[in-house]
Amino acid sequence: MRTPLRALRQCAREAWEGLHRNASLSLLAAVAIGIALYIGGLFLLVRFNLERFVRALGSDLQVQIYLADDATAETVERLKNEVLSDPAVEGVATVSRDQARQRFEATFPALRDLARQIGGAPFPASIDVTLRPAYRTVEAIDLLVKSYRKAPGVADIRFDLGWLQRLSGIVALVERGGFAVGALLALAALVSVGATVRLTVLARREEIEIMKLVGATAAFIRAPFLLAAAVQGLLGGALAAGALLLTFRLVVRSEFYRANPFLSIVVGRLPPAPHLAALAAAGALLGLVAAALSLRRAGTF
Amino acid sequence: MIQLFHVTKKYAAATPALSDVSLHIEKGEFVFLTGPSGAGKTTLLRLLFRDEIPSAGQVLVRNENIATMPRRRVPGLRRQIGVVFQDFKLLPRKTVFENVAYATQVIGMPPREQRARTYQVIEMLGLNHRLHNYPEQLSGGEQQRVAIARALVNRPLILLADEPTGNLDPDLALEIMTLFKQINSHGTTVLIATHDREMIRRMQRRVIALENGMLVAGGDTMAELPAGGRA
Numbered sequence: 024m025r026t027p028l029r030a031l032r033q034c035a036r037e038a039w040e041g042l043h044r045n046a047s048l049s050l051l052a053a054v055a056i057g058i059a060l061y062i063g064g065l066f067l068l069v070r071f072n073l074e075r076f077v078r079a080l081g082s083d084l085q086v087q088i089y090l091a092d093d094a095t096a097e098t099v100e101r102l103k104n105e106v107l108s109d110p111a112v113e114g115v116a117t118v119s120r121d122q123a124r125q126r127f128e129a130t131f132p133a134l135r136d137l138a139r140q141i142g143g144a145p146f147p148a149s150i151d152v153t154l155r156p157a158y159r160t161v162e163a164i165d166l167l168v169k170s171y172r173k174a175p176g177v178a179d180i181r182f183d184l185g186w187l188q189r190l191s192g193i194v195a196l197v198e199r200g201g202f203a204v205g206a207l208l209a210l211a212a213l214v215s216v217g218a219t220v221r222l223t224v225l226a227r228r229e230e231i232e233i234m235k236l237v238g239a240t241a242a243f244i245r246a247p248f249l250l251a252a253a254v255q256g257l258l259g260g261a262l263a264a265g266a267l268l269l270t271f272r273l274v275v276r277s278e279f280y281r282a283n284p285f286l287s288i289v290v291g292r293l294p295p296a297p298h299l300a301a302l303a304a305a306g307a308l309l310g311l312v313a314a315a316l317s318l319r320r321a322g323t324f
Numbered sequence: 325m326i327q328l329f330h331v332t333k334k335y336a337a338a339t340p341a342l343s344d345v346s347l348h349i350e351k352g353e354f355v356f357l358t359g360p361s362g363a364g365k366t367t368l369l370r371l372l373f374r375d376e377i378p379s380a381g382q383v384l385v386r387n388e389n390i391a392t393m394p395r396r397r398v399p400g401l402r403r404q405i406g407v408v409f410q411d412f413k414l415l416p417r418k419t420v421f422e423n424v425a426y427a428t429q430v431i432g433m434p435p436r437e438q439r440a441r442t443y444q445v446i447e448m449l450g451l452n453h454r455l456h457n458y459p460e461q462l463s464g465g466e467q468q469r470v471a472i473a474r475a476l477v478n479r480p481l482i483l484l485a486d487e488p489t490g491n492l493d494p495d496l497a498l499e500i501m502t503l504f505k506q507i508n509s510h511g512t513t514v515l516i517a518t519h520d521r522e523m524i525r526r527m528q529r530r531v532i533a534l535e536n537g538m539l540v541a542g543g544d545t546m547a548e549l550p551a552g553g554r555a
């Protein structure tokens with residue numbers, strides 16, 4: 024029990040020595056990781072919010088049958104039962120006018136005023152239809168729309184397939200852009216961590232040589248480097264998470280944000296804490312990978 | 325303990341550093357390795373702790389072929405072998421105490437034992453007053469003794485010493501040899517590379533002689549003691 028603890032302490036001491044010896048370069052590498060993760064994090068933030076928006080709008084492939092204002096409760100009930108018996112339909116839910124407005128306001132508090140400005144009752148009552156998975160296609164929806172468009176009590180039928188597809192396309196684009204930019208920056212971070220490791224290895228070449236000659240294992244020699252790199256990465260990840268938090272705060276408080284309620288679709292909410300922690304963890308992982316790769320290349324063994 | 329079968333070691337140069345060397349050293353033997361500068365003594369020692377691998381032939385240490393030994397077993401081999409390097413190989417940023425203790429740290433010895441053993445060998449080599457000095461503050465002879473202390477601190481099964489008395493005055497050299505003899509009497513196999521004919525003559529032990537990479541005497545365990553005229 025005491026042996027691993029002691030080994031860890033010694034490893035930590037050597038890691039610290041390594042970081043300390045190349046302090047400015049170590050810091051630079053941490054910052055490089057931080058920048059990569061920050062940019063990646065920005066994309067993540069936008070994607071997170073867009074996706075939330077898409078989900079709120081579409082709740083996947085929902086078809087909404089808007090009810091005519093003059094439809095009686097009886098007509099609505101009959102319509103509901105009819106729809107429910109359709110083989111394509113999984114379930115239905117009736118949404119009153121008030122419920123529709125509340126739902127919108129809850130998902131987009133920043134757009135609340137917008138709804139008021141439009142005035143009147145922009146959110147009609149509806150029957151929300153969820154389709155069975157096998158029928159979630161443009162053709163099936165088409166058929167459904169055709170059969171109920173003229174039914175009594177129906178004002179209009181909407182389905183957000185087009186919206187959904189377009190928005191999903193945007194999300195995917197943001198995602199891909201994020202990956203590309205993130206990967207590029209991660210590569211730069213990898214290189215800078217690798218450079219730190221190689222320099223430290225070079226500075227300690229003699230020492231490493233002697234360690235090997237007196238019977239140190241590869242793990243014993245490499246562990247301090249890996250630990251140091253992980254610490255650098257963690258630091259970078261924490262920097263990125265902090266910067267992201269700061270950016271978010273600044274944006275949300277800015278005049279521009281208040282003047283443009285639609286911005287809330289893109290940056291309305293901060294991803295939950297675990298996502299930010301994952302960012303820091305990703306930093307540590309990045310550091311570890313960089314160190315492992317360059318230890319191999321630096322020929323410590 | 326140590327067996328070489330037709331071992332040849334070539335570096336870049338055309339003439340090999342060792343050519344077709346076969347020899348056998350039993351457990352517990354005390355053997356000198358001698359020969360003129362460039363004869364291949366250091367090369368031979370380096371083969372034994374797998375700092376080099378032979379170009380041809382086989383090197384067996386404790387019946388294990390060092391050439392085919394997997395990498396992860398190398399540290400284990402080296403922990404059984406104490407080496408006094410010709411160029412000492414001390415860590416410049418560590419004190420005498422730290423340099424010696426380092427070897428015990430690397431193998432994960434408990435700290436209390438680390439300290440006890442380190443003090444013990446440092447005392448044995450008369451370096452008490454140098455405990456907290458750095459290598460550059462030491463004389464050549466003192467550095468050499470630190471290197472010897474480090475080689476001994478883990479109580480190795482095999483001790484390889486490359487010119488361990490080269491920087492010592494005759495009295496101190498004799499003292500160190502006596503120490504090696506003492507360690508040998510506890511069962512450690514000792515192999516010492518040296519030019520010091522006077523020392524070899526005095527010690528009356530088996531001598532392996534190399535010349536231009538070739539074995540010229542002492543390959544077998546029962547080889548002759550150095551004849552007065554030759555040594």
Ligand SMILES: Nc1ncnc2c1ncn2[C@@H]1O[C@H](COP(=O)(O)OP(=O)(O)OP(=O)(O)O)[C@@H](O)[C@H]1O
Nearest residue numbers: 335336341359360361362363364365366367368410
């Ligand atoms: N790493 C190396 N690369 C190339 N050639 C080497 C290397 N090490 C040794 N040699 C050559 O191999 C030959 C034997 O060298 P070695 O160091 O084994 O001799 P030695 O007997 O220990 O000499 P000395 O008594 O001077 O220490 C020499 O010709 C030397 O130049």
Ligand SMILES: [Mg+2]
Nearest residue numbers: 365366410486
């Ligand atoms: Mg030599």
